[in-house]
Amino acid sequence: MALAKPKVAIVGAGIFGLSTAYYLAEDGYDITIFDQHAYDSNEGYKLNPCTTAASVDENKIFRASYGDEIYYQRLAYEARAIWKEWNDEMGPGKELFMESGxxxxxxxxxxxxxxxxxxxxxxxxxxxxxxxxxxxxxxxxxxxxxxxxxxxxxxxxxxxxxxxxxxxxxxxTAGYVYPSAGCAYLAEKLHKLGAKFIEGPEKGVFKSFRIEGEGESKRVIGITTADGKEHSADLVIMACGAASAMLVPDVSRVLEATAGSVVTVQLPPRDQVPEIWDKYSQENWPVIIGHDPDPTGKDVGSRSIYAFPRTDDGLIKIGYRVTKYTNFVKLPGFDRPISVPLRPGIDDTSLPMISVKGIKTFVSTFLPDLAALPISATRLCFYTDTVDNSWLIDYLPGYNDTLFMCTGGSGHGAKFTPILGKYVRDVVQKKPKTELTYHWRWRPELPLGNGLEEGPDGPRTLDKQERATPKDLERAGW
Structure with a gap:
């Protein structure tokens, strides 16, 4: 008689949580997914003023260009094949992956x-x-x-x-994917597989772990949510994105929440500028990713400004990750401040002026037709950076294999939505580590890098930034 699969609680209904849940549910695990946002409502996976989560977004870049990290290149192409299968399942006009180049x-x-x-x-x-x-x-x-x-x-x-x-x-082979739609698609598949969702304020909000035993016998036996209810589980998987460090203090020294800056520009109605709508369609325009084209000629050191073809609604999104901003706070139970996402209700639309200046120069150089148009929307999008930009997917020591971390997307996780959970499942099931999963291991021995060494006194903290005013957003370019 086959043994029953473990009962798994997954905290986080974003890309990492859903992809993991899907592959575990396919393998017969009893899955319950928790999230503070009511994605199971009529609003679904859509942006709202309180959602700084990276998984909830209009579009994200799909690329397989990873320098000498060939393991990520191969994973990207494996994911690409499944995105195309999903496109076939969705049908014309509902594609989740656009091959714009x-x-x-x-x-x-x-x-x-x-x-x-x-x-x-x-x-x-x-x-x-x-x-x-x-x-x-x-x-x-x-x-x-x-x-x-x-x-x-x-x-x-x-x-x-x-x-x-x-x-x-x-x-x-590159292009872009629709992460919000991809999350909704996975959630639909999970419902059909019998996975349970507990979402929304209070009932879906993680409050604490339920812990049994002490010392070498300590185990996580479930979680308690903000409404006071206890939920039992054989394994708890924390797929909390930028909230990971504040919910699991053990990992706060190896990853942190950082904010990228995003703006959108609304094209005038199609009948007024049909040539612009045609030019910036995905059939005619690629994703563009480049350096901050500093007028002084100084190289900023990374290809971290990017722009997408227009959406069906005539929106063009431009993102800025040259500077990844931090938001340090002192939380109860922590011996030092840590960087966390903005709390619900805190303005997440006020961008640092340095980001707006970089975006304006980028638009004037690469998208000059948009320079005179106003910036129609802004957003701080919080990611989870690790010390080396590889994810953290492993059991957390000290809990007898009952607490598992699945986080640290570092700004490049969305493209792997269809395939990520397959490899997470391998780690959950303790299969021999591959070159890929070795890079995802629990690795506190690594020296701090990727900006984590700066701490709250570093130059990237949001409280040190001059913020853009509405007047600064009147034009998308110089």
Whole structure:
């Protein structure tokens, strides 16, 4: 007689929680998912003024460009195949993955080391023909033959003494996904598999662990929610995104909540500017990701500003992750301040002026048609950064394999929605670690990096930032 699968409580109904829940439920686990937001209401997975969660968003980049981290490249292409299967299941007009391509813009007229490593790994995997270098004549001819030449875009990059040349690579396998719709789709699949959802204020809010025993016999036997109810479980999986460190103090030194800046620009009605609607459609315009094109010519060091093709509603989203802002608070039970998401009710639309300036320069350079339009909406989107940008997916020591962490997306998790839970399940089931799951292990021995070493005295804290005013948002560019 087969043994019953463990009863699992998953705290967090975002990408990490849902993907994990789906693969465990497929394998017969008894799953209950908790979340503070009432995603099971008529509103579903939609942005609202109190949702800073990264999983709830209009669109996120799909890319497989990971430099020398070939394990993430391979995982991305595995996920891509399932996104396409989901597209077929959803049907025309309801796709969850858009193959717009992505133009990776360099800060100079030469490929940087990250790009060289990416192309080397693409070549190793037999995928070089999917990549098109802007100044490579053979690549340009191949792009013309394959219908991608119109997305090999050229721009005029400002510099202190005029204009400078730049290099770019078009990835025809990249594009973007719809994370909110993807979450809703997974939630629907989970309902059909018999998973239970407990969501909303009070009843879905994690309050504390239920712990049994002490010392070496200590175990987590469930959770208590804010309404006072106790929920038993054989295994508790914390998939809480940016709230992870504040809910599980043990991990507060190896990951932290950081905020990216997001703006959207609303195009005028289609009948007024049909050529603009056509230009920025996903059929004609790629995702663009590039460096902050600083007018002084100074390289900011990372490709961290990006823009999407327009949505069906005529919205164009631009994101800024050059600076990842922190929000340190002192919480009861912690010996030091930690960075946490903004509390519900706190304004999450007031962006730091440095982000707005960077976005304006980016728009003026790469999306000049939008420069005169107002910024229609702003948002701080909270991610969970780890010390090395690899996720934290492992049992937390000291609880006899009853407490499991599934978090640390570090701004690149959404693209893996369809496949992430498959590998989380392998870790839950203690299968031998692969190169991939080794990077996700509990790793407190790593030195602090990726900004976590700064702490509350660092320059990125939100309380140190000049905030943009409504007047600053009147124009999307300079």
């Amino acid at each position: 992505m133009l990776r813009v360099q800060p100079s007229d030469e490929l940087d080391e990250l790009e060289k490593q990416t192309l080397a790994n693409m070549t190793k995997e037999g995928l070089r023909d999917t990549q098109y270098i802007l100044t490579n004549e053979e690549d340009v001819r191949r792009a013309e033959r394959n219908g991608w030449a119109h997305k090999l875009l050229k721009f005029s990059i400002p510099e202190s003494d005029g204009k400078r040349a730049f290099e770019a690579v078009l990835d025809s």
